[in-house]
Structure formats: C-alpha cells, structure tokens
Amino acid sequence: MGLVERLDFTPRPKQESQRQAYQEKKSHKKWADIDRYLVDVLVPSDPALESALQSSEAAGLPLHSVSPNQGKFLMLLAKTVGARSILEIGTLGGYSTIWLARALAPGGKVTTLEANPRHAKVALVNIACAGVADRVDLRLGSALDTLPTLEDEAPYDFIFIDADRVNIPNYFKWALKLARQGSLIVVDNVIRHGAIINQDDSTSQSIRQFFNLAATERRVSVTAMQTVGIKGHDGFAIAHVEA
Ligand code: SAH
Ligand code: MG
Secondary structure (H helix, E strand, O other), X not given: OOHHHHHXXXXXXXXXXXXXXHHHHHXXXXXXXXXXXXXXXXXXXXXXXXXXXXXXXXXXXXXXXXXXXXXXHHHHHHHHOOOOEEEEEOOOOOHHHHHHHHHOOOOOEXXXXXXXHHHHHHHHHHHHHOOOHXXXXXXXXXXXXXXXXXXXXXXXXXXEEOOOHHHHHHHHHHHHHHEEEEEEEEEOOOOHHHHHHXXXXXXXXXXXXXXXXXXXXXXXXXXXXXXXXXXXXXXXXXXXXXX
C-alpha cells in the first residue's frame, strides 16, 4: 500500500454482524461469570468430580462434559424419580456418570455406553476414584450396537442421552423401548448456540427430527429448556414417559 492510499484509508463502519458478535461475547462472559458464582455458592467443591475433569483434560479428552451445576441438576432429576436404574449414552471421562451414580437409590446401578476406548479407559479410573465403581457398568462399543443387548436389563428409570448428536432420534427411540411408565428421558445439547433454527447441517436436522418425533409420540410429554453459562448457549430436552 502506497503512502497516499494509506492516508486515504478510513476505517469501515462497524458491520452489524461484528456488533452482534461483540454483544454476544459480552453476554457469554456475563453468563459464565454468573455460572461460576452459582457453582461457588451451590455446588460445593468435590475432589472426585474435580479430579475427573482434570484427568480428562490431562488425557486430552474433549471438554464436552456437563457443567457442575448441570451435573447436579441431572442428579436432582434422577433423585426426584427415585432412580434405581439409570442409562447413560455417552460417558466421555465419566463426569456426568459420577453425578448420576450419586443419585442412585440404594442397590441401584448406572449403565453407561461409550464408543471410544480411550475415553472409556479414563472414565473407568475416574469412576473408581470417585468410589462408585460398584454401581457403574461401562459398556464399550457403539451405542446402537450395545442398546439392543440391554433389553433384558430394562426398564431404566432415568435415561441420559449425550453422545453423537446425529443419532439422537435413534437413541430416543431406543430410550422409549427401554423405559417404563414414569421414566424420565433427558437429551443434552439440543440447542447448540441456536444452530437448530438457523443451520441445516446433519446434526441440526437430526435434532429437529428428534423434536418432531418427541412432539408426536403419544407415550411422552416433552419440553426443552435453553441453558447459558460456562458451556455457552445450549439446552436440554426432557421427556416424561406417560404410558
Ligand atoms: N456425558 C458426558 C459427556 C459425553 S460427550 C459428560 O457430560 O460428562 C459424548 C461422548 O459420546 C464421547 O465420549 C463420545 O466418544 C461418545 N460417543 C460418540 N458417538 C458414540 C456412539 N456411537 N456410541 C457410544 N458413544 C459415543
Ligand atoms: Mg453434553
């Protein structure tokens, strides 16, 4: 660029999209700050859960576990239905698994499904360190292969779907098969920063397909809630099995 062009250069007015991105960044920071405050006050520091997160990160696992207050929320939901038998699809490092194991009524069990052996290995250590190995049954393999083998162990009182998003409709159909009247089915990451309404990628399509399926399925009563906080903007769907 020559001197003349440089002197002529005037900054372009801020684009609307840039302004929006800035506002979004500000909101995200506020949500994350509030989340940290809530976790500080309401979710006491827990060495087993914290070390599960640390060892997952140290092993290079993706940072996709639920946040501490979401983990506690799952625990409270599972307790509310008096869950003795819990099914989780998508273990990762076992963070949510440990929360769910702590919700169990005496003698209860969490069955958790994981496809990635590296994730499963880290999870097994974390689950053992948390002192809940006797209550957790980790099944290694692609969930669509493992789910048919669980029919004998059904029904599950509480089912948490948190694996590959494109298979959410399939997992939901399996969850219905493996549930009983009164079971609760929770599906994580159904909002994905709003991608479900403004993107047409295969994951967004699958999530919309799941919503349509759940809305028209007579056996369940379903809703979904957006969440904001340290994990950004996302959300849960919750389905109660009525029949
Ligand atoms: N529930 C965990 C996070 C799970 S992340 C928590 O909140 O702590 C999603 C996990 O699903 C990853 O570990 C990924 O390996 C696993 N996954 C992806 N596809 C899968 C499949 N087809 N079957 C089973 N697990 C799968
Ligand atoms: Mg999730």
